[in-house]
Amino acid sequence: MNKIDANKFITxxxxxxxxxxxxxESFIYDWVRWLYPxxxxxxxxxxxxLVSEGYxxxxxxxxxxxxxxxxxxxxxTDTYRREATVFIQCIEHDNPCKRCxxxxxxxxxxxxxxxxxxxxxxxNMKERHHQVYGGEWRVIRDTNYTEMxxxxxxxxxxxxxxxx
Numbered sequence: 001m002n003k004i005d006a007n008k009f010i011t012x013x014x015x016x017x018x019x020x021x022x023x024x025e026s027f028i029y030d031w032v033r034w035l036y037p038x039x040x041x042x043x044x045x046x047x048x049x050l051v052s053e054g055y056x057x058x059x060x061x062x063x064x065x066x067x068x069x070x071x072x073x074x075x076x077t078d079t080y081r082r083e084a085t086v087f088i089q090c091i092e093h094d095n096p097c098k099r100c101x102x103x104x105x106x107x108x109x110x111x112x113x114x115x116x117x118x119x120x121x122x123x124n125m126k127e128r129h130h131q132v133y134g135g136e137w138r139v140i141r142d143t144n145y146t147e148m149x150x151x152x153x154x155x156x157x158x159x160x161x162x163x164x
Contacts, residue, residue, distance in 0.1 A: 001035045001036060001037075001038055001039060001040060001043065002036075003032055005035075005040065006031065006032040006035040006036065007028070007032065009035055009040060009043060009044075010023070010028060010031050010032070010035075013043070013044055013047050014031065014047060014058050017047065017051050017058075018056075018057055018058055020057075021057050021058060030060055031058070031060065034060050034063060034064055034067075036083075037067075037083075038067050042067055042070045043063075043067060045066075045067075045070055046063050046066040046067035046070060047063065049066050050062060050063060050066065083144060083145070084104030084105060084106060084144070084145070085141065085142055085143060085144060086104070086105040086118050086119065086122050086139065086140070086141050086143075087102045087103060087104050087105060087122075087139075087140045087143060087148055088102065088103050088105065088122055088125050088126045088129060088137050088138065088139055088140070089101065089102040089103075089137065089138055089140055089148070089151075090102075090129070090133070090135045090136070090137050091135075091136050091137070091138050092135055092136035093133075093134065093135030093136070094134070094135070098133065098135060100151065100152045100155040101133075101152075102140070102148045102151075102152065103125065103129065104145070105118060105121055105122040105125060107121050119139065119141070122139045123139060126138070126139055
């Protein structure tokens with residue numbers, strides 16, 4: 001579920017079932033994060049089970065336990081997307097603003113979980129980005145958005161220290 005759908009889900013499903021709940025910014029942030037791996041129907045089933053178990057407010061821990069035990073519905077398995085673990089990153093560029101750019105690599109359909117196919121797609125994207133944007137690009141495996149953002153910010157601070 002993407003961020004927009006997750007916010008809509010929180011409004012339409014969570015807050016209508018627990019009307020006394022006054023969501024804070026951190027509540028919404030946490031729930032968006034917890035909803036991310038699930039499709040709407042799976043999350044909805046998990047919330048219905050939370051309600052039937054008599055929870056007085058939405059429990060994120062119990063929601064994750066229930067939702068992870070449910071499988072995404074067949075109609076939504078093609079649109080289900082895991083967090084990216086393969087990225088391409090610009091490591092050298094004449095323009096310092098483009099240095100350290102990164103792009104996640106997603107593959108849909110039957111090859112979504114095939115690591116060899118994902119790496120091949122990443123290599124193709126690396127070549128395409130080199131043609132379009134210039135610079136030197138590399139493929140990074142077994143990482144996530146948090147690590148990529150950390151690298152990006154670290155490189156930006158180094159550029160500032162150098163005076164670029």
